[in-house]
């Protein structure tokens with residue numbers, strides 16, 4: 001006999017927005033489902049198992065633990081690692097304590113991170129840069145010598161600027177989970193920790209380029225794109241090809257007629273939709289290699305949206321009072337102004 005088992009759902013309220021989610025959902029996932037006031041996440045990556053819990057940017061305040069035990073949690077918690085309880089009440093942007101703590105985390109992440117955004121290829125797409133603008137302070141209290149590293153070539157396509165790394169572990173998880181053998185990881189601990197490939201051994205496999213996409217800062221950069229253009233001068237376009245190794249769904253970044261970069265497509269959280277192979281990323285740089293699907297949607301909060309206009313309707317080049325465009329919404333607006 002078929003049983004109609006109703007799935008249990010728990011209620012969680014984040015910054016006043018209530019949602020019902022399955023047990024086991026984290027606070028960050030619930031916030032993403034609501035889609036508003038989502039905590040920033042520099043190390044959590046939904047496509048990478050085990051990620052999260054490293055950077056503390058996603059801290060939130062739990063002002064009510066659950067309906068059964070309404071006591072608040074004594075300390076701020078990492079929302080990417082905290083699962084919801086039924087009746088939990090969470091504060092993110094509505095808590096001054098969270099804002100202050102997040103500013104502290106940004107200050108901490110920037111202790112050793114150079115402010116070389118004017119020459120960094122990640123500028124405009126860097127999550128730390130965004131976080132710095134939102135929560136950063138103008139001055140640092142740090143007076144000691146900063147960690148510096150020489151740049152390291154990791155194989156023919158990738159360059160590592162360890163100085164910029166925030167030790168989020170995303171690249172390590174990527175190599176561990178989507179490539180056959182991992183040849184890089186984090187060596188040492190604490191202040192001495194660094195990403196290394198064991199004596200610069202090349203990451204040499206077909207999916208290694210994905211470490212560039214998952215890196216939230218400019219620590220892992222694409223050698224075929226380095227210094228070619230500021231990202232806001234490029235035009236991103238969705239394209240696909242019949243690739244035998246990956247989904248073949250990519251974003252092409254044009255400068256004029258030239259494809260200067262190929263990346264995986266990213267979702268609204270800045271995460272890769274599906275990982276792509278190195279052939280698509282580094283070797284298919286001609287428009288004829290691709291079927292063009294249309295312009296990439298760029299969030300208008302992103303600096304990449306500068307000079308990219310997305311309108312709800314086609315704009316007539318010159319508004320005309322007769323003809324095709326007479327019913328056009330913009331034309332009606334013009335008419336109102338003239339009268």
Ligand code: SF4
Pocket residue numbers: 164165166167168169170171172195211214215216217219220
């Ligand atoms: S290199 Fe980038 S992805 Fe890897 S740990 Fe450092 S910041 Fe994270």
Ligand code: FES
Pocket residue numbers: 040041042043044052053054055056057058059078079080081
């Ligand atoms: S995103 Fe939660 S600790 Fe980094």
